[in-house]
Amino acid sequence: MAARAVLQQADIQRALTRIAHEILEQNRGTEGLVLLGIPTRGVELAERIGSLLTEFAGEPGWTCPVGSLDVTMYRDDLARNPVRSTAPTRLPAEGIDGRTVVLVDDVLYSGRTIRAALDALADHGRPAAVRLAVLVDRGHRELPIRPDYVGKNLPSAASERVNVRLTGTDGVEAVTIEDGAAE
């Protein structure tokens, strides 16, 4: 079954631009903002949103702090899958205590990755608030978790596969959906 494109490169860039504006709007400025991407593609998204925030805020001397947060060792499904490779966690030098942390991931699905991220975050410090930005929300939540900023709501069947490819990670950029039963 052929993959159907849902978002093209321009759509993705527009979505990230809107998310950056929404973050500034809700946060009433840049005070305490820290972006943490969840590897692999969340990190690239966080970096891109971070540069947009730096640009839009236009505050001399302020660069949006961006880091990565690996959640592998906090997952609840480790024993159900072949062992996963870990990825580096890199927190901005200013840390996360008392900050407003925006977690960034590519696809929000069951919510279990975000649960793991919240546990991981708690071992690094105590943010004043934690928000969630995702490029795609495809539904099927298994935990009481909701995103604050969504690039695209994408109702999907559980059997379908949503693939996010980004220029920095994959060389091409698109969000596609395909029928998983075909595989």
Add this chain to the structure above:
Amino acid sequence: MKHLLSTRDLDRDAALRILDTAEDMAATQQREVKKLPTLRGRTVVNLFFEDSTRTRISFEAAAKRLSADVINFAAKGSSVSKGESLQDTAQTLEAIGADGIVIRHWASGAPAVLAASGWIASSVVNAGDGTHEHPTQALLDAFTLRRRLHGEASRGRDLDGVSVLIVGDILHSRVARSNVWLLTTLGARVTLVGPPTLLPHGIGGWPVAAVHDLDAAIADTAPDAVMMLRVQRERMNEAFFPSAREYSAGWGLTSSRFRALPERAVVMHPGPMNRGFEIASEAADSPRSTVLEQVANGVSVRMAALYLTLAGGAE
């Protein structure tokens, strides 16, 4: 990775995966909260048929940092012979609920027997078997060396072109054997140095050079690292060399040899050290000594080994 039995089994990608995972584990050990929930509910048994406080404590710390339950089983003084007894012991431990067995055994090949026998379903990690292998020691040595060379940019890097001298009792050393395989797999050039009586037969098949003259080896290879092996004093009566003084003069890292090393060379030792015998204090206490880093890195590498063998489900 179901088991970790030897470094000879590891190809470059598998070795780098362990080292890169260890980098991520090491990062967590810099935090205020060092414990991870990763192996919650899993049980690791340290099954030690030989004394080894350092290795056992390191594995115990690694398992506990990953939230596994740890049972220490010291088989010392047990009169049972290996074959059946190892089977019975292992099956008993599994009946108690072990998911992973970290085994140190005086018999070369005991961990491989345990892993291949079908007696148990647990993962097996070799913590040193006879004169065969000690894979986590070699991995922590490679990890330490890689960090000294590449620092923060270590992930994904191998040891291509790095020159390493391994000096001392090669014959009895499982550390040396594990390092020979691992370091050469990672691209390093390894030279073994020791008295003729302490270099094993059949060394010609190993991908290394072997020489007897330490001073010449230092001059010829300009090593990036010198790895001193511990000389087990209990073997000194067995006429492998005439006297401690003579050994020290020929193959010890004395102050003058230490000064003859290239400026960049690091000094490694698996511990415990015989100061003034195989290594002078000037070398052991210098900033170029990695002895304590090796101990600290041992925990991270063993966390990686336990994570990769125990965390996943069926492949």
